[in-house]
Amino acid sequence: xxxxxxxxxxxxxxxxxxxxxxxxxxxxxxxxxxxxxxxxxxxxxxxxxxxxxxxxxxxxxxxxxxxxxxxxxxxxxxxxxxxxxxxxxxxxxxxxxxxxxxxxxxxxxxxxxxxxxxxxxxxxxxxxxxxxxxxxxxxxxxxxxxxxxxxxxxxxxxxxxxxxxxxxxxxxxxxxxxxxxxxxxxxxxxxxxxxxxxxxxxxxxxxxxxxxxxxxxxxxxxxxxxxxxxxxxxxxxxxxxxxxxxxxxxxxxxxxxxxxxxxxxxxxxxxxxxxxxxxxxxxx
Amino acid sequence: xxxxxxxxxxxxxxxxxxxxxxxxxxxxxxxxxxxxxxxxxxxxxxxxxxxxxxxxxxxxxxxxxxxxxxxxxxxxxxxxxxxxxxxxxxxxxxxxxxxxxxxxxxxxxxxxxxxxxxxxxxxxxxxxxxxxxxxxxxxxxxxxxxxxxxxxxxxxxxxxxxxxxxxxxxxxxxxxxxxxxxxxxxxxxxxxxxxxxxxxxxxxxxxxxxxxxxxxxxxxxxxxxxxxxxxxxxxxxxxxxxxxxxxxxxxxxxxxxxxxxxxxxxxxxxxxxxxxxxxxxxxxxxxxxxxxxxxxxxxxxxxxxxxxxxxxxxxxxxxxxxxxxxxxxxxxxxxxxxxxxxxxxxxxxxxxxxxxxxxxxxxxxxxxxxx
Numbered sequence: 001x002x003x004x005x006x007x008x009x010x011x012x013x014x015x016x017x018x019x020x021x022x023x024x025x026x027x028x029x030x031x032x033x034x035x036x037x038x039x040x041x042x043x044x045x046x047x048x049x050x051x052x053x054x055x056x057x058x059x060x061x062x063x064x065x066x067x068x069x070x071x072x073x074x075x076x077x078x079x080x081x082x083x084x085x086x087x088x089x090x091x092x093x094x095x096x097x098x099x100x101x102x103x104x105x106x107x108x109x110x111x112x113x114x115x116x117x118x119x120x121x122x123x124x125x126x127x128x129x130x131x132x133x134x135x136x137x138x139x140x141x142x143x144x145x146x147x148x149x150x151x152x153x154x155x156x157x158x159x160x161x162x163x164x165x166x167x168x169x170x171x172x173x174x175x176x177x178x179x180x181x182x183x184x185x186x187x188x189x190x191x192x193x194x195x196x197x198x199x200x201x202x203x204x205x206x207x208x209x210x211x212x213x214x215x216x217x218x219x220x221x222x223x224x225x226x227x228x229x230x231x232x233x234x235x236x237x238x239x240x241x242x243x244x245x246x247x248x249x250x251x252x253x254x255x256x257x258x259x260x261x262x263x264x265x266x267x268x269x270x271x272x273x274x275x276x277x278x279x280x281x282x283x284x
Numbered sequence: 285x286x287x288x289x290x291x292x293x294x295x296x297x298x299x300x301x302x303x304x305x306x307x308x309x310x311x312x313x314x315x316x317x318x319x320x321x322x323x324x325x326x327x328x329x330x331x332x333x334x335x336x337x338x339x340x341x342x343x344x345x346x347x348x349x350x351x352x353x354x355x356x357x358x359x360x361x362x363x364x365x366x367x368x369x370x371x372x373x374x375x376x377x378x379x380x381x382x383x384x385x386x387x388x389x390x391x392x393x394x395x396x397x398x399x400x401x402x403x404x405x406x407x408x409x410x411x412x413x414x415x416x417x418x419x420x421x422x423x424x425x426x427x428x429x430x431x432x433x434x435x436x437x438x439x440x441x442x443x444x445x446x447x448x449x450x451x452x453x454x455x456x457x458x459x460x461x462x463x464x465x466x467x468x469x470x471x472x473x474x475x476x477x478x479x480x481x482x483x484x485x486x487x488x489x490x491x492x493x494x495x496x497x498x499x500x501x502x503x504x505x506x507x508x509x510x511x512x513x514x515x516x517x518x519x520x521x522x523x524x525x526x527x528x529x530x531x532x533x534x535x536x537x538x539x540x541x542x543x544x545x546x547x548x549x550x551x552x553x554x555x556x557x558x559x560x561x562x563x564x565x566x567x568x569x570x571x572x573x574x575x576x577x578x579x580x581x582x583x584x585x586x587x588x589x590x591x592x593x594x595x596x597x598x599x600x601x602x603x604x605x606x607x608x609x610x611x612x613x614x615x616x617x618x619x620x621x622x623x624x625x626x627x628x629x630x631x632x633x634x635x636x637x638x639x640x641x642x643x644x645x646x647x648x649x650x651x652x653x654x655x
Contacts, residue, residue, distance in 0.1 A: 174378035177345055180365050181372040182392035183447065192391075196382040 040258070043251035055252040063229040064237050065256075071145055071220075071233065072213035075152035080206040082153075083160025084198070090161070091168040105161050108154055113218030120151050121222035143225035148233065151219040156209035163205030164198055171197055200275045207268040211261045285356045285450040285483050287319040287342065292351035294337055294507075311337045312507045314351065321356075322481040324474075326498035328488055330530070334507040335487045336455055342485060343453050344368045355450050368451075371444030371482075375456040377436045379428040385439050386424040389414055392447040414442040417476070434465040441473075445482075454486035458493065470497055491531050495519065503527050525641035528566060535572065535611040537638075538564040549606035554581040555638060555651050565638040565649070569599070572613035573634040574623060581651055584633040586611065588625055593617070600625065602633065 044052065055061075090102055108116065124131045124141040131142060141147045171194065179189035195202075217235040224231040234257055241250040292315045297308030312334045319325050327335040340346040342353060344365035352361045360368050379388050393407045402410070415421045418438040420431075428436055437457060444452060457473075458466040474497055477484060488494050494501045495515040503510040503518065503526075511523040522528040539548030541563050546553050555565070578585070589610065590601035597614040611633070623631065638649045 172376065172378065174374045174376065175380065177365075178372065178374060178378040178380075178443075179391070179395075181343065181345075181370060182395055182443065183366045184391070184395040185366070188395055192395075193380055196380075199382075 040251050040254060043247055044255055046248050052252055055249050056256055060228050061237055064232045064234045067232060068214055068234045071148035071152050072210050074149040075156060075213045076206050076210035078153050079157050079160045079209045080202060083157055083205060084164055084202060086161045087164040087168055091165060105158055109158050113155055116154055117151060117219040117222040124223060142223055143231055147223040148220055148231060151223050152213035152216050155216055155219045156212045159209040159212060160205035163201045167198055167201040200272055204268055204272050207264060211264050214261060215257055286321045287451060287483060288354040289315060289317040290352055292341060292348045294348050310507050315509060317502060319483060322483055323499045324477050324484045324497060326486055326488055326494035326501045327504060328494040328501050329504035330489060333504040335504045339453055339455055339485060339487045343370050343372050369449050371449035371452045373440050373444050373454040373457045375459045377440045379436055379440055381428045385426050386411055388439055389442045389446055414446055418442045433461050434469055452482045452484040456487055522646060528639060533569050533612050535567050536564060551584045551606040553584060553635060553651050555649050565640050567635050567638050569612040569614045571635060571637045572611060573636055574615060574631045575634055576631060578632045579634060582634050586631055586633050588627055588629045591627060
């Protein structure tokens with residue numbers, strides 16, 4: 001045993017700094033990610049299972065799950081289509097101002113979400129620039145699920161664009177040329193050749209956008225209005241409970257959001273790994 | 285099906301920029317080329333010679349500025365690539381990597397409109413027949429990433445032949461493969477062509493490949509056709525200096541000629557039937573003979589700087605102070621042993637033939653035979 005440990009120690013890596021860099025990284029991960037999560041679990045431990053169950057199945061909270069999931073799903077589907085289109089335009093065509101549009105794609109990441117929220121709320125409120133035009137048509141966006149989905153879509157679109165874009169750039173023009181020489185129509189070539197190629201990236205990007213939308217707070221609350229049972233999102237419920245100094249209740253809700261997000265991220269990663277493995281030779 | 289290319293012209297760059305050469309490059313001068321039914325034609329040229337552009341225009345993947353293309357009697361100049369009934373093989377295979385080998389080959393058949401599409405049973409038997417032809421029937425369920433480069437290119441060829449195209453076009457089909465696989469695929473394509481007799485046009489920058497495969501070779505440079513000829517004619521009677529230099533290694537000798545003798549430093553060689561003045565003459569490595577003594581007609585002292593005794597012949601590199609750049613010579617193993625050649629050995633070169641290209645018609649001169 002000891003001899004084995006010694007030989008292991010003597011094996012030196014060629015790249016320097018492994019111990020130091022990994023050490024710093026792990027410390028950092030612990031401080032920034034794990035410590036807050038631990039305190040969340042700490043808060044939860046004050047609750048019994050029945051209390052926990054009672055808290056997370058509160059009808060108002062259940063309604064908020066529905067609103068959040070529905071809004072995030074609509075936003076994700078919208079982003080899948082629109083983000084794919086944006087990535088397509090940015091990769092496949094040359095036009096003046098292309099670099100500017102490319103840079104604008106990152107704006108939702110750079111902009112404080114509260115700023116986005118206020119801007120959207122004023123634009124789409126019944127006397128805002130766009131809201132005023134839509135009101136006579138009987139469409140109201142503020143304080144409805146449409147507004148929620150819109151705000152969620154705004155903050156999460158870069159996920160789709162930025163995951164699809166590099167894959168599309170790697171797609172050789174020869175591949176769709178090959179499809180065309182074989183007599184495929186444009187739509188068939190897109191459906192059967194290009195889309196399957198982009199599929200993993202598109203699903204990953206959409207999944208990330210969905211997860212991000214589930215937890216979105218700043219951009220959504222202003223436009224959502226927060227009517228109980230109708231436009232109240234789950235992250236707002238956490239905020240409400242915190243304002244009432246109900247830390248245990250807030251933690252209970254937060255744990256649900258966290259668990260859902262982690263589960264989805266894990267699922268996306270596993271699925272992507274399997275897909276890529278298949279493309280690179282393995283069968284499953 | 286025969287292919288008739290007439291007056292095809294192509295310029296790259298921004299349209300509307302008035303003057304020529306300003307932000308515009310001429311990719312193809314007006315080109316005329318007739319390809320007979322069932323012929324296998326090689327487009328040979330250095331990179332940037334316009335050979336790939338010409339191939340892509342024939343395929344319909346690019347549009348010519350002017351000129352016309354006929355497949356048989358059918359004018360396809362304005363026909364979209366998907367309706368031209370061509371098969372195209374790409375240098376990097378361009379296989380659909382998310383589909384199995386079977387689905388790749390079946391793609392063209394399944395992409396047909398429902399009314400004309402064969403039944404799935406017919407597709408199945410046709411694809412298996414094609415896979416058998418490219419000797420990949422056991423690989424039908426594999427994915428492209430699980431195949432070697434040569435196998436992928438064979439899949440790509442089967443895919444291109446699935447729709448029984450009028451014309452098969454290949455863009456540097458063996459360019460991405462290693463030497464041994466390339467040899468094998470070349471021979472195999474030649475056999476396939478003899479069997480199926482498709483009209484075919486392929487692009488290559490490899491002289492050997494063009495000469496070995498083609499019925500006729502089209503040599504191109506700078507967007508122009510330099511010569512169209514059978515491999516044999518091309519090698520023996522090059523139309524100009526470009527073709528001569530492109531088709532193989534070339535040695536040069538430059539000097540002043542007086543009374544049919546070329547002098548260059550301490551070297552001289554008799555060149556019968558040549559006028560006085562400064563001249564540059566060319567010869568191939570196999571047209572250099574070596575001897576221990578100068579002859580009355582040639583006094584060309586050289587020293588051996590490199591020896592490559594691999595293959596059917598021995599390749600030598602020769603240097604001398606009267607030479608601008610070293611000469612290459614290929615001699616038989618028998619001569620190599622007789623002369624006991626080692627590096628640094630001093631010998632005398634005897635050119636059996638010299639070529640000149642400054643006259644309107646290329647001329648071949650024989651310095652060793654008395655005139």
